[in-house]
Structure formats: structure tokens, C-alpha cells
Amino acid sequence: xxxxxxxxxxxxxxxxxxxxxxxxxxxxxxxxxxxxxxxxxxxxxxxxxxxxxxxxxxxxxxxxxxxxxxxxxxxxxxxxxxxxxxxxxxxxxxxxxxxxxxxxxxxxxxxxxxxxxxxxxxxxxxxxxxxxxxxxxxxxxxxxxxxxxxxxxxxxxxxxxxxxxxxxxxxxxxxxxxxxxxxxxxxxxxxxxxxxxxxxxxxxxxxxxxxxxxxxxxxxxxx
Amino acid sequence: xxxxxxxxxxxxxxxxxxxxxxxxxxxxxxxxxxxxxxxxxxxxxxxxxxxxxxxxxxxxxxxxxxxxxxxxxxxxxxxxxxxxxxxxxxxxxxxxxxxxxxxxxxxxxxxxxxxxxxxxxxxxxxxxxxxxxxxxxxxxxxxxxxxxxxxxxxxxxxxxxxxxxxxxxxxxxxxxxxxxxxxxxxxxxxxxxxxxxxxxxxxxxxxxxxxxxxxxxxxxxxxxxxxxx
Numbered sequence: 001x002x003x004x005x006x007x008x009x010x011x012x013x014x015x016x017x018x019x020x021x022x023x024x025x026x027x028x029x030x031x032x033x034x035x036x037x038x039x040x041x042x043x044x045x046x047x048x049x050x051x052x053x054x055x056x057x058x059x060x061x062x063x064x065x066x067x068x069x070x071x072x073x074x075x076x077x078x079x080x081x082x083x084x085x086x087x088x089x090x091x092x093x094x095x096x097x098x099x100x101x102x103x104x105x106x107x108x109x110x111x112x113x114x115x116x117x118x119x120x121x122x123x124x125x126x127x128x129x130x131x132x133x134x135x136x137x138x139x140x141x142x143x144x145x146x147x148x149x150x151x152x153x154x155x156x157x158x159x160x161x162x163x164x165x166x167x168x169x170x171x172x173x174x175x176x177x178x179x180x181x182x183x184x185x186x187x188x189x190x191x192x193x194x195x196x197x198x199x200x201x202x203x204x205x206x207x208x209x210x211x212x213x214x215x216x217x218x219x220x221x222x223x
Numbered sequence: 224x225x226x227x228x229x230x231x232x233x234x235x236x237x238x239x240x241x242x243x244x245x246x247x248x249x250x251x252x253x254x255x256x257x258x259x260x261x262x263x264x265x266x267x268x269x270x271x272x273x274x275x276x277x278x279x280x281x282x283x284x285x286x287x288x289x290x291x292x293x294x295x296x297x298x299x300x301x302x303x304x305x306x307x308x309x310x311x312x313x314x315x316x317x318x319x320x321x322x323x324x325x326x327x328x329x330x331x332x333x334x335x336x337x338x339x340x341x342x343x344x345x346x347x348x349x350x351x352x353x354x355x356x357x358x359x360x361x362x363x364x365x366x367x368x369x370x371x372x373x374x375x376x377x378x379x380x381x382x383x384x385x386x387x388x389x390x391x392x393x394x395x396x397x398x399x400x401x402x403x404x405x406x407x408x409x410x411x412x413x414x415x416x417x418x419x420x421x422x423x424x425x426x427x428x429x430x431x432x433x434x435x436x437x438x439x440x441x442x443x444x445x446x447x448x449x450x451x452x
Contacts, residue, residue, distance in 0.1 A: 066384035161287035
């Protein structure tokens, strides 16, 4: 069969709009989710027993069920309770709640990676608690957490494609609707795939660059 | 009209769960086989093998699994007219293509995590490439692979839910059908979620049991992130 990409030209703005929507919900869910993840992590390791159990259950429940089922619960089950959400809000809320559980686990791994001996060393040097948290725990933990967080951003961007199943007009949805209009299925899947690939390659390149600039003081010194 | 969600609705959901398990078992096994080959090629001394595997791995890892599923499901019949694949086979192919790339990354990471001195010692002993891999590197890399591998299989179970778009009646699609019958999405999808949870949590418990038995423990930060969200 002959490939012909010309039929796709009139739809390029549709595809780009889809890409923009995908990026938009990814960024919102990343920012909101990683903020919510901080509270989940603090709740999990904090002194409150009930809070800690709740946070652990939430994290495990999210991490052991598919995002698609979570989106179905938000998009199809909430209306049965009288809460109707637009697809874009359902997707943003779903991705945020999902991302929060994953980032909470990333924070946990990051903080656990700072050896306890370092804190004791700080105490022995006569540092105040706030100083210990800031210089000995927070800085190395941030550096350890950063690559995992940027990786999570890329995974979240790819996961935003699942929004197409609840009829959110993002990139995958645009790909399928162009395919249904033009019957140029292979061509549009190739173009769409390349768009995804390009953006995730850019994100990964940018995060590598950011890592070396932000943590220049710590190259090769990972605790 | 609608009837309430009751115990008899569990039967189609259980059937869907069984299909999900079969789907993941098949594509998991195939994915591990191809992933091992790709991962070894990715670290091999042959430049061509490295290039091909790198291109494959980075392409698949940069594209959503949903697009890969659409490509296999709609693209293959167009590219190879006359080749008729049933839904289950195309789902297995799509999930295998996807799994192979992520498993290959885990394999590469584990091979690279084996200390260089081991590999150099094997060279000094005059072992050739395959003997070095077989007797020195792989036995050590195998232990490092287990924890992220378990995480990846859990990710595969979750990602298999996306196959629902092809109309294959696995767990999530069964949930859709039951919702249409009962008009009760809350109970249905909570049950579906609970079933996924049981499958995934059992896999992680098995993984932990294996870790305890073999004493394999890995720094949680060094694990490649789970492949799916």
C-alpha cells in the first residue's frame, strides 16, 4: 500500500491542539500532583496513626489499580452521585490523584536514601534541627528525587493519552478522529507517534540538562 | 430497565479478570524473552546491535502504549492485507512489543550495575563475550533485575486495561459491559478496581517473598521507575 501524508495537512492544527491539551493537562497534573504528594508523604511518615494508615491505603490503592479504571470511576461513577465533570476536569483530577501517589513514593525513597548517620553527624557538629533538615536532608534528597520526578513527568505525559478513552480531545483522540475521517490510519499514527516521541525526547533532554545545571555541586556525589 | 448490581455480575468480571491474567502471562513471558535479547544487544560490543536496540527501546518508551495498541490493531491489517489476527493475538503482540522495550531497559540497567571489575576479571581470564555473559555478568545481573522486574509486571497488568479499546473483553471491558447491564458504574468499577488490586498486590507479595527467600535487596532509588502510571 502507498503511504500518503498530504491528506493529513488540513488536520495539522487539530493534531497540534491535541498535543497542546495533552501537555497542558500533564503540566497541571504534575504540579498539583507533586504538591499533593508532599502531603501524602508527610501524612504517611507523620506521627498521626490514622492519617498514616489512610495515606498508605490511598497510595497502595492508586498504585495497584489501572489509571483507566480510576478515570472511569471519576468520569462514569461520580455522575451517578450527582457530580458531573467535563472530560478535561475528569482527566486532570484523575491524573493528579494518580500522580500524587507515585510522587509520594518517590519522596519516600528520596528521603530514605539519606543515611541516618549523616543526621547524627550534623547533630554532633552542633547544627540546629532546622539546619540539619535543610542542609543534610533536604538538599541531597532533592537531588536524589529529581531524576525520578522528571521520569514521572514523562510517564505522566504518555499516560495523558488515556484521556482519549473518556473522550478528552487530546493528541491520541485527535489521531483517532483524523484516522476515522481520512482513513490514513498508518500515516496519522506515525505522525502522532512522532509527536509523542519528540516531546518526550525533549522533556528527557531538558531534565538531563536541568539536572546537571541545578545539581552541579553534587555531580558524582550521590549519597 | 436497569437491575441492581448483584453477585451474578461477578461472573463476567471474574471471566474478564482471568483473560487479563492470561493476557499478561503470555505477553509478560514473551516480553521478558525479547527484552532479554534486546537488553543484551543494547550492551553488546557490536555497534549495529546497540544501535538497533537503542532505537527500538527509545521509540517504544517515548510513545504511549495506547498508540502502540492502535498501531498493532489497526495498522497491521493495513500493512499486511490478508493477515487476520484475532483480538487476543493483537493484544498480546502489542503488549509484548511494549514490554520488551521496558524489560530491555531493566536488563541494561542491571548489566551495567554489575561492577566493571567483574567483567574485566573475566576478560583477564580469557573468557569470550558469551562465556563472560553466561558465567560472570548474568548471574549477578539476574539478582538486580528481580525487584524492578516485579514492578514492571505489575505495570503490565495495569496497562493491559488499555486493550479495552480493541473490544477484547478483559477485566476493564467486562466492567463496561456490566455497567451497561446494571447501570451501576460505582459498584461495578469499584469491584473491577478491587480485582486489579488483588492481582497486582499478589504479584508484589510474591515478589517480596522471593526477595526474602533469596536475600535480594536493592536500593529503591536505583530501581528503574515503574513503567506505567
